[in-house]
Amino acid sequence: xxxxxxxxxxxxxxxxxxxxxxxxxxxxxxxxxxxxxxxxxxxxxxxxxxxxxxxxxxxxxxxxxxxxxxxxxxxxxxxxxxxxxxxxxxxxxxxxxxxxxxxxxxxxxxxx
Amino acid sequence: xxxxxxxxxxxxxxxxxxxxxxxxxxxxxxxxxxxxxxxxxxxxxxxxxxxxxxxxxxxxxxxxxxxxxxxxxxxxxxxxxxxxxxxxxxxxxxxxxxxxxxxxxxxxxxxxxxx
Numbered sequence: 001x002x003x004x005x006x007x008x009x010x011x012x013x014x015x016x017x018x019x020x021x022x023x024x025x026x027x028x029x030x031x032x033x034x035x036x037x038x039x040x041x042x043x044x045x046x047x048x049x050x051x052x053x054x055x056x057x058x059x060x061x062x063x064x065x066x067x068x069x070x071x072x073x074x075x076x077x078x079x080x081x082x083x084x085x086x087x088x089x090x091x092x093x094x095x096x097x098x099x100x101x102x103x104x105x106x107x108x109x110x111x112x
Numbered sequence: 113x114x115x116x117x118x119x120x121x122x123x124x125x126x127x128x129x130x131x132x133x134x135x136x137x138x139x140x141x142x143x144x145x146x147x148x149x150x151x152x153x154x155x156x157x158x159x160x161x162x163x164x165x166x167x168x169x170x171x172x173x174x175x176x177x178x179x180x181x182x183x184x185x186x187x188x189x190x191x192x193x194x195x196x197x198x199x200x201x202x203x204x205x206x207x208x209x210x211x212x213x214x215x216x217x218x219x220x221x222x223x224x225x226x227x
Contacts, residue, residue: 009152034215043116043202043218044155090154098143098162098208100216104154 002027004093006103014111019063019078021106023091026072033074034092034100035065044090050074061085086110115139116219118203123224125197133188133222135203143208144186145216148172149200158201161186162208190224197226 007022025031032051036044048059055067061084065076074091091103116137125131137144143162147155157170161180175194180186186205190197200223204216 032214036218041121041200041221041223043118043220044204044216045218046215049215094214098206098214099160100145100157102147102155104152 002031002093002095002101004091004101004103006089006091006106008106009104010107010109012109012111013081015083016080019076019081019085019108021076021089021091021108023065023074023076023103024072025074025091025093027093027095032094033065033067034094035059035063035074035076036090036092037061038088038090038105040087047076047089081108081110083110083112116203116205116217118201118219118222120222121220123222125224125226127226128192129226130189130191131197131224131226133190133201133203133224135186135188135219136184137186137203137205137217137219138184139205139217140183141205141207141217142183143206143214144180145204145206146170146176146178146186146188147202147204149202149221155202158188190226197224199224 003026005024034049035047038044050067058064094100119134145160146158159178161167177189202221203219206216207214
């Protein structure tokens with residue numbers, strides 16, 4: 001069975017500080033990996049994805065994530081938090097590219 | 113503009129009534145999905161459909177039903193058998209196939225409140 005673990009359901013950072021949201025997965029095969037962002041009462045928007053090739057993936061809004069197979073991790077980072085980054089973030093894994101398994105989400109608060 | 117529409121945004125129903133949530137996409141995607149979102153639980157898959165006239169149960173299908181008569185449409189019915197229907201419902205679509213990464217595109221969601 002596939003699973004996704006997001007460590008920390010709530011993360012707070014100061015404006016301008018580093019954002020680090022953690023995601024670990026279990027998968028029997030090298031998966032496709034995704035990060036989505038959700039603003040209140042809205043749908044999910046894709047931030048970035050890892051398929052094959054370069055393990056450091058750059059996404060929208062200055063976010064990036066690194067796929068580490070040995071650690072089964074796909075942590076999301078942003079060098080400098082902005083107030084507009086406050087949202088819910090979801091990590092997802094897809095073993096085949098068709099079915100998706102989501103983590104429980106991390107709520108990011110940015111403190112001015 | 114291509115995308116996924118869900119209507120209505122907010123829906124209120126009395127307990128014991130069936131209710132149907134609409135989901136339409138114009139992305140020409142083969143696959144469509146319904147998720148339920150509750151605080152602290154992430155997204156849980158209710159049903160998904162790979163092609164027209166075919167659909168599969170997800171992890172929490174009990175008390176829900178779907179149809180896929182057209183490629184563009186994947187309505188979800190929340191029946192009176194669903195014990196706790198109040199939630200935020202998200203529809204998504206994607207290309208179906210083994211080639212490449214097929215990320216999901218999400219609609220804006222429908223918040224259903226049953227009293």
